[in-house]
Amino acid sequence: MKPTTTAVRAGVARGRIELRQSFTTVQDLWGYLFPTVALLVVMVLMRGSTIPGTEFSRGTMTLPSALGVVVAFGGLVNLAQILTVEREDGTLLRAKAIPGGMLGYLVGKIVLISGMVLVSVVILLVPGAFLLDGLDLSGPGTWLTLAWVLALGLVATMPIGAIIGSLAPNPRNLGVVMLPIMALVATSGVFYPINGFPEWLQWIAQLFPIYWLGLGMRSGLLPDGMQAVEIGESWRHWETAGVLGVWAVIGLVVAPMVLRHMARRESGSSVAARREKAMQRIA
Template sequence: MTTQGTGTSLEHKVHAVRLGLNRGRMELVQSIRSTQDQWFYMFTAALTLGYLWIRRDAETGVEGIPFAAVALPSILGALIAFGVVVGPAYSLAMEKEDGTLLRHRAIPDGLVGYFSGQLLFHSLSLVPQLVVILVPSLILFDGLMADPSGWFTVVWVTVLGLLASLPIGMVIGSLVPGVQKVGMWGMLPIMVLAGISGIFYPVQQLWGWVQVVAQAFPMYWMGLGMRSAFLPDSAAALEIGGSWRTVETVTVLGLWAVAGALLTPVVLRRMARKQTGSQVQAAREASMQWVK
């Protein structure tokens, strides 16, 4: 009986994951076809390329390395972190309000499927955003990638950074009382972290305790990992300790990823258990009043 029950439970989980991945794939297709999302990609790319072009002659502190080669990797790290924190937070908060999560809870292992779908959707949603920034950058600016092997580093930093950051967004979306609060608890902290994580200027210019805070979160390490991918070894002199600290990058991002994988399902289950149909209805009415 135990073996049969275990097998049935495993089948439910596998089926839930398949349904979740299929849902994530359909959401991705809808997103790519969405005019609103297309404009968002273009707007983000225009801002990034405009900033790099305006400051293309700025000094970097290392002879022979253009400003774009230093700034672009940091910006990519920040965009990845921003996208997989704020995006899932908004999605989860909205689907908590409209009853989607309540319906998932009624399905065996429905939350497992939901998490799988969100992971696929938000992971692959990064691809068009990165493409519309990277392709024009490679055309407009010289010396962006010092060594072709750096593309391998780009891949593993992106994957690890995604696994480290996405659970943060889902936890925020689970805990906030409504969509209107995501800006305060999601977007605002990410903007603060972007300001102290060495994205726009060296983190060494900040107070010592701020440097410690910045290095406690994934965004700093994603920016550092991206810079190690694009820049030559000589540019490591600009970093803390004069090194790319690859082992530390893997360790910190890996710890965040493991912690997120363990914590997020627990938070989702507790949130779903507390949610009722009357709460969903009340949230809908509150959101309608806010829109008015």
């Protein structure tokens, strides 16, 4: 068996084990459930409010947008956080020491993050479908759209998350990254149609994946009549695929170079130095 095949298989097995373990860890379960419950409460409270110019519930329109944010956070933030933590505790160094270990490590994280995102989407969508009226879940086109937006969204965001995780000195520095991401969420039409914002702000939002993930999810779950409140009064599937595809290409080209550079810098002394600094901060 080829070493690459062995590494990929080991990575898949590792990712599946880590995903199962996440269902038995209190911290991970809290990460699954708390954001879901918080979002559902907000959307239920928004049921009586309508989108301007329509009679459609703002809460229902928020649900697919929130699914897009779940995908973006999984790919960008969760992967970056895992990489920085496991670089600091030496997990990454141990993977580097094994032949094919880095490939297996990355495959495992892809499986883990993809599984976590899929679970988060399901536990948000299923109760949301019962609590909120107006979602279009009847046709196969709905599920096909959700599938390609979810898959392409992960490919577009996970490499960027890997880059962020490779460049961040330690997990505590990720708080700085969260600020611009939260700003993008606020301006990407999650809670309010983006065409209500100033035009310059609309252009900025459309440069990044979060807006397009939300739009893609809305195109799958909302009735066609809701295109009227979108930019150009269209779901813009080709543009969604194009922008997410560009981000995917950029990430897939840059991420391997950054990861290789980061892996070369890893050594026992660097891990020990980071641990010492972490202990000093605790003390």
